[in-house]
Amino acid sequence: ALFAEGKYVEAKAAFADAFPTVPNPIVLLGTAECELRLGLLEDGYASFQRYLSMRPDAPDRADVEQKIADLLAIQATLVITSQPAGAAIKVDGQDSGKVTPAELPLTRGDHTLEFSLPGYQKASDTISARIGARLELEGALQPVPPPPPPPVSFAPVVHVAPKKKTPPPTAALW
Numbered sequence: 633a634l635f636a637e638g639k640y641v642e643a644k645a646a647f648a649d650a651f652p653t654v655p656n657p658i659v660l661l662g663t664a665e666c667e668l669r670l671g672l673l674e675d676g677y678a679s680f681q682r683y684l685s686m687r688p689d690a691p692d693r694a695d696v697e698q699k700i701a702d703l704l705a706i707q708a709t710l711v712i713t714s715q716p717a718g719a720a721i722k723v724d725g726q727d728s729g730k731v732t733p734a735e736l737p738l739t740r741g742d743h744t745l746e747f748s749l750p751g752y753q754k755a756s757d758t759i760s761a762r763i764g765a766r767l768e769l770e771g772a773l774q775p776v777p778p779p780p781p782p783p784v785s786f787a788p789v790v791h792v793a794p795k796k797k798t799p800p801p802t803a804a805l806w
Contacts, residue, residue, distance in 0.1 A: 640666040657686040661696070668703075673763040677703045707737040708761035714747055714771045719755075722746040732771075747771050 634643035644666035651659045664679035680700050684690060712721060714732040721728045721736070724743055728736055732747065738761040746756045752773040759767060 635662060635666060640669045644670070655686075657683050657690070660686070664699075671764075673703055673706060674765075677763055703763050704740055706764045707739055708763065708765045708767060710736045710738050710745075710759070710761065711766065711768045712736065712745070712747075712771070713769075714749075714773055716749065716752075716773065719747040719749040719752070719771070719773060722748075738767075745769070747773060749773055751776055 634640075634646055644663055647659050647663040647666065651663070660679045660683040664676045664683065667673075667676035667679060677700060680696050680703075684693065684696055684700075690696065712732050712734050717732050719732045721730050721732065721734060723736065723738070723745060725746075728734070730736065738759075740761055740763050742758060742760050744756060744758050746754060748754045752775055755771050755773055757769065757771065759769065761767065
């Protein structure tokens, strides 16, 4: 009744209360539908998965699998900025063709991001994208440290002793 009235928060709570008492997998379908209407896409996905695992012979398996596939098709949006701007972005080792600031669509799951900009050290981060989520990431790139000074080479120095000056003669010689 709560679901039919559009009271999805209350309906979800009622389904959650009912499930431990009567652990019927059908209750999970109602829970999943509430979660979807509330925008809790990851939770809806998990409820559909749990339903299928508890009811492997579900007569509506194809419909539920289609709902899962539809959910997985909803990509997350990653908003990336960097200081300084203009860093090239790779996702899972593949060049995205974009530079910061940028927005990238991502599939559900874990992804490795790499940022590179000439004159700066490469940076990387791992994120976990969820169905339909909007993620924001700001990276600070560090300048490449200056190269070490070249080694100092010492040329051998030869010290020549100065010639001793002889004092001028005191008597005149002919």
